[in-house]
Amino acid sequence: MSSDWAAVSAELIPLALVVALSPISILPALLLVLYSTRPRAAGLAFAAGWVTGLTVLTVLFLNVPRLLGGSADTSSVWQLRLRLFGGAVLIVTGVSLWLRRNKAVRSAHWLDAIGKWSPARTAAIGLAFGVFNPKIIVACAAAGLAIDAARLGPIGQGAAVGYFVVIAGAGTLLPVLAHVLAAKRFDRSLERLRAWIQQRQAEISAVALVVIGAVLMVTGMLGR
Template structure:
């Protein structure tokens, strides 16, 4: 039970940060407002979840080598193999600082009063793509953007730490952690898609209202998110470095 709780603790916060992604959500809402809304929306959700699952699995497998408690591993893992070490602390701290830089960019590039937010190039024309290409774009949006990439790395390393030897990264704990991360990180995609599939056109007014709100306030959401997540990751990284050194 304690390991399961540790697994959940390692992935819930970063997964919530992944879920709060206004720009990809705007792309999804464009797809859901198109003539092929249902097929495109399902494709977007599948691509998003598959991308997160693949990236998270890769990070957990790669990160598991950083927590080897064998001889000579003290420079990377903790000296007894039980605590995250220098490499993990440095990565976590750098990701946190990167989030603060991205927060500053949100302020710099915020929409001016009276001017609508400019749609990123990656989202233009998304609604007109066939479902397979929508799924591919969704996978890229879910994994390659700096926020989600940083959060997935943080979650994967945290999960690898929890499942370090002797538990090992490959058991039920890894499946549970990855599954919870993908599910929570996909909630803001799954809810609108499910609403459209279940209720059809009745969901369109609410989806259009959400799109308008994100157009106006999405940058504020991202600003707060970057500031809070940056502070959390820098604090976690400095703690790991203090323990390792």
């Protein structure tokens, strides 16, 4: 059990980083806590929706092999294939983003308007961002299949899902919690971070996608 847990926890880290390092995880949270008329409520609502989306996707793919009548060995094969395919997709996407980085739109209108959303709409948007983003789907699918293949049992699987979601949601959760706990201390730093990420979001995404895609492909080829 302990060896299975150690192995799957190591496998989940690069998958979680695909999500955590994405500007789509970080920028909305930063904009909400800095510019929303109700920053605390909006930030917490978005984080709740985002984490819920990640959890739903991961649990869904955790149970897909069982629903299809597959075994843990089948899950292991599929999650390795998904790592190879997903890693290749991430690398190609990252290279494409890098080549088009000078043409990228630095500030999308929906990001600028996000501060006007109500907490209820913000939570729904956070959920949608987690559920319908292809990059997030690939990461959560690989995570769910990896957890299923590890033979951890129900309690261990629940802990593994929570472990993955906490790391994957860190890009959203940390800015929100920093504002909630100490807005005066952190908001100036968060604003600088927001400006830098919004200005360099294409480059950040490109580098993160290529590096993490390479990690996924290597671990997939090694069967880990």
